[in-house]
Each structure stands twice: as structure tokens, then as C-alpha cells.
Amino acid sequence: MQNIPGPLREVVEQLSSLPGVGPKSALRMALTLLKMPRERANGVGQAILDLRENLCLCEECACLAEASPCAICADPSRETDQLCVVPEWDALLAMEDMGVFRGRYLVLGGLLSPLDGVSPANLETDRLRRHLRAGHVRELILALGATLDAEATASFIKNMVGADFSGITVSRLAQGIPMGGEVKFMDRETLRQSLVHRQKV
Secondary structure (H helix, E strand, C coil), X not given: CCCCCHHHHHHHHHHHCCCXXXXXXXXXXXXXXXXXXXHHHHHHHHHHHHHHHHCEECCCCCCEECCCCCCCCCCCCCCCCEEEEECCHHHHHHHHHHCCCCCEEEECCCCCEHHHCECHHHCCHHHHHHHHHCCCCCEEEECCCCXXXXXXXXXXXXXXXXXXXXXXXXXXXXXXXXXXXXXHHCCHHHHHHHHHCCCCC
């Protein structure tokens, strides 16, 4: 990387700081931008600048939106008694892509991670409490994943609801063997989760 011109190196370093982008991928992206017609490259740059200017956080669910409240929160056909808590906005998109869930969402803004300095104060826990205090929510669905941080976050939320809010059911997405998977190929933790969260047939 030391042999490439300074301005190109700067772009490569900026791109490679993005999640999932290594130096080689960043160099390919930068060279692609260089080969583009000037107007198109300017359009890419302007779109990136406009991204921060034209998006906001929904005051209801904390998801990215062009206006607040977002389209989901402003939809009167959505159920108000089910609130699905997701860690980030991309998890909300994945849930919506199914086209099955008709309740509301809350984007937590991450997961508890003491090692990384992420505490309840860094997450949207106050916004969650506000929703629960409003008295509409009957079921809180935790769609947080199956990592250690997700488990810690789920435990914190469950304890918070149990201590401060009666009459609210806390549920989580089922965990275990994926569709098409075979028991003999599953890792020990997946099998454990499958057994713990087994269902009647």
C-alpha cells in the first residue's frame, strides 16, 4: 500500500475502516471510483454526504427514517400490543422482509457489552420504558440474536420488565436447529438451545 499515490491511499484507508472491508477490497472500490465518469463519482460522493443530512431517528422506535414518526410507526393498521425489540436497524429490515409481523418495533441501538463499555445507559432503555409505561404493550418480543451479548441484554430486559411492569409477557425468537439442518451436523450450543426451547407437536 505504500507504493500507491497519497490521495488514493487516503481513500483506501477510509474505505477499509468500514466493517467487512479489507485493504484489498477497499483498493478495488477506490479504483472503481477512479474509473467512473466524473459526474457519476460526484453523485456517489454527494449521496454519501446527503445520507447524514436526509435521515433522522424515529422518535417512536429509534429506526432510521426520512421523517419522524417513520412509516411503520405512523401506520394505523399496525398492532400496538406487540413490541418487537431489535438490536439494530438492519435487524428490523430482516423482520419486515418476512411480511409476517404486524406489531411495532423498538431499535435498541446495540447490545449490552461490558467489555466494550456498552451499558444500559448507552442503549434505548429509556425509550423502551416509555413505551411500556404507556400501557399498550401486552407482549414484548426479543429479537436480539443468540450471542453472549444478546443473552445478557435479554436477561436485563426481562428483569427490568419483571420488576417494573406487570401484565407484560416477554418472549423471544425461537432458537435451535435451522430448517433443513440435521442433528448430526449441529454444534453443541445449538443442540442445547433446541432442547431447552423444544415445542409440543
